[in-house]
Amino acid sequence: MSFEESPAASGPQIVDDVPAGGRPILDMRDVAITFTTGSGSLHAVRKADLTIMPGETVAIVGESGSGKSTTALAAIGLLPGNGRVSAGQILLDGEDVAHAPERRMIELRGNTIGMVPQDPMSNLNPVWRIGYQVRETLRANGRPDGPADVARVLAEAGLPDAQRRARQYPHEFSGGMRQRALIAIALSCSPKLLIADEPTSALDVTVQRRILDHLETMTSELGTSVLLITHDLGLAAERADKVVVMYRGRVVESGPSLELLRNPLHPYTQRLVAKAPSLASRRIQVAKEAGLESGELLTPSAEAVEKAAEKAEATTAEAIEAEEVPAAAVPEAPSDDVLVIEDLTKVFRLRTGLGRGTDFTAVDGVSFRVQRGTTTALVGESGSGKSTVAQMVLQLLAPTSGRIVFDGIDTAGLDRRQLFAFRRRVQPIFQDPYGSLDPMYNIYRTIEEPLRTHRIGDRATRELKVRELLDQVALPQSAMQRYPNELSGGQRQRVAVARALALDPEVIICDEAVSALDVLVQAQVLNLLAELQERLGLTYLFITHDLAVVRQIADHVCVMEKGRLVETGTTDRVFDSPEKDYTRALLDAIPGGKLLLPPEVL
């Protein structure tokens, strides 16, 4: 079975003795790339130097907009129409291709230089069978292109039952299978250099790891050099011999992977090393193995817990007055579980035809508790049902069965008025900072909306409150008149946090709240969330697929797989001694886990 873990090439070796006589397969010298836009020229990349020797894997690391993809696209001659190489040389196997005619590039593409793109969903043409898309590649590069050749190419990339698969369309493939097909296509004509542009960042972590392992095996067998583009320093260090760090269009630092991690010289690299979740998670692990105390920051201080309890009492008292909640509802459990989920199940009915349908159990008998003032992470891959749980907790989706008890009250029995009051106390923050703010509302209206909806205060006090909230999330008050499209992803997410805080809630459900952000911005938002928790005694339910982040912020972890809860426990317990194979597989998939680094280096 090809979906088993392929034996990965053991950890990267530090290549400190490159054969002096070898000619680099790719040598970029002082390259500048300029885009012509309506408002003038944009220098996307400047003074970029990059060398890849035969058989070597080099990673470019950087945040979005750093120019890392642009640099790689220039090497294969695929810059967008308004972009051009404005200075420098790009030597591909000794030949300068920076200004090569398109005809020459067509000859080179496929058999000298290939590319595995980022998003497997959009990179296969939906109207052609997979086999056809492999065959046209073989044919264009003058390779044998019979059905057997097509099947062989697909099978080599680890697609089982390749002959049948070749006759299917892309939409019949899962994301991981599509990426395998794309790898098959890119390597089908044995190129000397493969550009892999974030090849797995759109995939689930466990799939990610298997595919990267397979890619590594294949390229080392073929002797192909790889230019890996990634935003994850941990992943880069684990997979590449050399790492090139790019920042705002400049190469700020480059060198052998481990050397770079041990001894980052540029402040940007230093920050990346400090903040990358995969490395931070690894660092905690290493520190623990070394018997060091590391978790102090991770649990809220005693003070914060106290504050949370006070606040809870106050609001519960209020709630009693306002809602005439039965007295029995006052803190029933001394453990102070603000949220108790019991045997929660959600069954969706999928229509398959006229009047027929099949049941799909998205969430299957899930139970867990969330303690006041702490952070609980609900972890799982896509399709695990974690977001469905979040929707039900937010009362946006009715459970099929099971109970959600919030602060001692079963939410199933809430009437309209009580539900309205509930919404004041439980607020969400969503994943996509581009989709979670109404583009028609300016920042002031966005943050004010919850206040207006709940008829809190008058115009003046509301404005005061909005200003206060902007302060809390460290945004200037001048942002009030801005519109979401004028803000960056991290800033939008701060606005979303401010909106969630407007009603002074007790629980915040973060649905992949930082997944779409760049590493440093992500770290900033996570810090902000931790700070707010400490100050306001907030409780977080953190829905995420990213275990590295979980390690940094969560007190408790619940691992979900295919709608079921497979493991729960404190973060340290789950990370140190996972009980279930699935949890172990997830933990193993965190990039950088194989890095053998003594703690003092980190």
Add this chain to the structure above:
Amino acid sequence: MKPERTEGHYVAPLEETALEATDTLRVEEAPLSLWADAWRKLRRRPLFIVSSIMILALIFIALFPGVFTQVPPNNECLLANSEAGPREGHPFGFTFQGCDLFSRVIHGTQASLSVGILAVLCVLVIGVTFGALAGYYGGWLDAVLARLGDIFFALPLILGALVITQLPFFRENKSVWTVVVVIAMLAWPQMARITRGAVIEVRNADFVTAARSLGVSRFGALMRHVLPNALAPVIVLATLELGVFIVTEATLSFLGIGVPESVMSWGHDIAAAQVSIRTNPMILIYPSIALSLCVLSFIMLGDALRDALDPKSRER
């Protein structure tokens, strides 16, 4: 060649690659709402400038035809003037019936514009309501409205109009309004479809869920968040349809089933000019040019709006 490039550890000079604060807010530009941004883009497009000037002129002509011609369009038609060429005070000459052509062309503006605008308003009301409800609530409502739309959709505009105008009610009460009703009846499904599609695209956006979970009611979220964000394609279609409906009115009048003979319409003029096509084609050409320019101005405006409101052109 720099020795550290091919081997070892390279660091860029710090003074060239100074670290900027993570995620700072750029404040040099004035805040821009979506509409303000679209307006700024529109203002510079020649297509938009030309079409708006044309439309404003057309509206002015429709409201105050007396400013342009004192000659009444209908009476004072002398058969002696039949197909006569242009002369002092009658720049376009005379029709087959001996009426002043310039006056008829000027007065025809009103019928075209009023039918177009009224029909678009009706289509907007029906189509947006149905489309938004179907798209937002889904379920059986969507199914019923979709089938209903399919039924009307299967009746092509001109064919349907042929049948409807044969009905006694419509035959006896021919007016601008009957034409408006006929067009609105047959053309709303298109608008409903576009609205439905746009609403479906927005309804699952996180900002709608966020609004719902902070206590905004389901209907409130539709009105406050979903609809405003679904309006761009609706506005574009409405503008384009204005042009299409003006063509439809003229076509129906040309076929003799549009506005009554007593109402000035370019369609009537063109139909009446058929007899003169070989002797004096200008009688046909003038109202044709007027009609085409009128339609062109709305089509151009729609095209300019489509470019300006396209969310893809707004990426940051």
Add this chain to the structure above:
Amino acid sequence: MIRYIVRRLLQVIPVFLGTTLLVYFMVFALPGDPIAALFGDRQPPQSVIDALRAQYNLDQPFIVQYGIFLKNLFTLNLGVDFTQQPIAATLARIFPVTAMLAVEALAIQAIFGVAFGLVAGLRRGKLFDSTVLVASLVVIAVPTFVLGFVFQLVFGVYLGWAKPTVGAQAGWGDLLLPAVVLGLVSFAYVLRLTRASVTENMNADYVRTATAKGLSRPRVVLAHILRNSMIPVVTYLGANLGGLMGGAIVTEGIFNVPGVGNKLYQATLRGEGPTIVAIVSILVLVFVLANLLVDLLYAWLDPRIRYEA
């Protein structure tokens, strides 16, 4: 695929029933004597009125009337027109002419529209593109009947390249001028749609990947950009068949083409209600079936559609 076809077929039935019911209801179920109303102030011969009464079974309950109307429609028992000619026989004679006209117009708009649109899309922002864009707006803005007269005048009368009117014996060549007129507006729409969709697909990820595989430019353009751009164009062509029918009424009227549109045009001028209803019902049937065909073509072009629930 088979399931998709069956599902589409099942969806067509209620649409057809609903639309014919709508037409029938409007004409026959409103108060008043529908036969008298159909003719307005004109008086057809008594024998025509008698034939119509028998044809439409006006003494039966409404639903029975509608059933018989449907049965008549499917058995092509469409009654007689003013001159007591059976409408079905007339239709059988004139339908092929209209079909020829429609095929010619469709071919013109599809072939030229896609070709021009493709070139314009590939050269976005260049001179060809902007010229074609402005020209297409003008073409869209000129109504078909205006275009008909202008072409008749210029190509028929002044230049003498084609017969200004077609007349009784209509061949492919005779129909070329009316077909150009009929197809021109849609040609402009097809062009713009193709251009828009080519521009969009050119920036699609899979096109970049296809280039990165080493495919030649013509291959990328044909197999990936053009092939995928055909999907919205086919949808438009299907939805626009109705517009083509409406345009055929005007075009056949102007060029005196002995087709269905002309017959409808004449019937409209003379106020022959029953003939209009019969022909429109048949055309609705044709329209619905043609759209079904387009849907199948669509499913062939876009494999994703076949699997949608």
